[in-house]
Amino acid sequence: SSGINAEYGVDIFPGSPVVDLTVRDPGVSVTVDEGVPRYCDHVVSALPAHVLAKCIKSHEPALSESLSEIEFVDVALVTLEYDTILDVKAFGCLLPSYENPQVLGVIFDSVIFPHHNGTSPTRLTVMVG
Secondary structure: OOOHHHHHOOOOOOOOOEEEEEEOOOOEEEEEOOOOEEEEOOOOOOOOHHHHHHHHOOOOHHHHHHHHOOOOOOOEEEEEEEOOOOOOOOOEEEOOOOOOOOEEEEEOHHHHOHHHOOOOOEEEEEEEO
């Protein structure tokens, strides 16, 4: 469990693969790799849809099938710094797929977080997928 447990009454199990998730009345039963179910009031899943689909397949087959149909795409974030000033006042932009299908969008970090600029006046985060 993480240190957040004591302060907020939340259990976090990083690095513990979920092998089963069952909706109960009330709550949810979550079984991680060691095989011991944990009973929860609520569950927030950060699993990719295709992984969550496997966890609920025996209990929620229709939902599992729908989740399995969601296409999974890896996204990488690349941070760039430039010595020139970006003369734009915006959060960022999304790029249409006909421009460059590998670049999804750009966040103008130096505009939205100017207090983090340091020595480079322009910082960008590029989403590539």
